[in-house]
Amino acid sequence: xxxxxxxxxxxxxxxxxxxxxxxxxxxxxxxxxxxxxxxxxxxxxxxxxxxxxxxxxxxxxxxxxxxxxxxxxxxxxxxxxxxxxxxxxxxxxxxxxxxxxxxxxxxxxxxxxxxxxxxxxxxxxxxxxxxxxxxxxxxxxxxxxxxxxxxxxxxxxxxxxxxxxxxxxxxxxx
Numbered sequence: 001x002x003x004x005x006x007x008x009x010x011x012x013x014x015x016x017x018x019x020x021x022x023x024x025x026x027x028x029x030x031x032x033x034x035x036x037x038x039x040x041x042x043x044x045x046x047x048x049x050x051x052x053x054x055x056x057x058x059x060x061x062x063x064x065x066x067x068x069x070x071x072x073x074x075x076x077x078x079x080x081x082x083x084x085x086x087x088x089x090x091x092x093x094x095x096x097x098x099x100x101x102x103x104x105x106x107x108x109x110x111x112x113x114x115x116x117x118x119x120x121x122x123x124x125x126x127x128x129x130x131x132x133x134x135x136x137x138x139x140x141x142x143x144x145x146x147x148x149x150x151x152x153x154x155x156x157x158x159x160x161x162x163x164x165x166x167x168x169x170x171x172x173x174x
Contacts, residue, residue: 038154038172045077046156046174053080058087065089065105067130071158075103075128078161082126093119101126106134110141117145121164129160146171 033039044052051059051073058079062072079087079101088099093112096102096119104116104127113129120127132142132155142160146153152167153160156174 033172035152035167035170035172037167038152038170041078041081041154041161042174044081045074048077049073052077055080061089062103065107067105068158071130075159078128084126096120096125097123099125101128103128104130106131110138113138113141114145117149117162120162121150124164126164127162129162131158132160133157 033042049070053076056076059072059076062075063069067075078084082101084100086099087101087103088096089103090105090108091099091102093115096116102116102120102125104113108116108129116127116129129142129145131138133139142155145162146155146160149162150169151165152163152170152172154163154172154174155161
């Protein structure tokens with residue numbers, strides 16, 4: 001009698017991603033995040049699929065910059081949650097000081113990202129790096145930035161958030 005039409009190799013095929021899934025399972029829906037600030041971001045920004053406010057200026061600007069709808073909604077909700085009024089997208093490094101948050105899209109080269117991070121740290125503003133895993137060079141640049149970053153960083157695979165505020169050095173990979 002045949003138990004199943006699938007052999008053992010086919011049954012175990014879906015388990016190939018298990019180590020990566022187990023590592024991130026502790027952050028599922030914010031459980032395991034021991035920072036109230038980051039927990040609130042996970043629950044009120046990452047887990048919300050609709051815009052939380054009537055102000056959708058940043059959302060429109062991000063859609064024009066070819067960001068996916070889901071990521072644009074999340075960043076608009078982040079701006080609302082953190083009460084950021086002035087946000088720059090791919091702005092020149094010399095002008096970063098006038099913003100509360102700067103978004104570096106995929107058009108920003110990996111070489112420029114390190115300078116963006118240094119300037120953001122100097123001016124105590126939040127830096128968002130879109131598509132940190134787009135290619136190997138960008139991924140390596142983001143890894144170095146996280147290692148040197150003195151405050152909280154949140155990586156949700158679609159973008160990397162670097163907060164330069166009073167929070168201690170913490171790394172969250174959701």
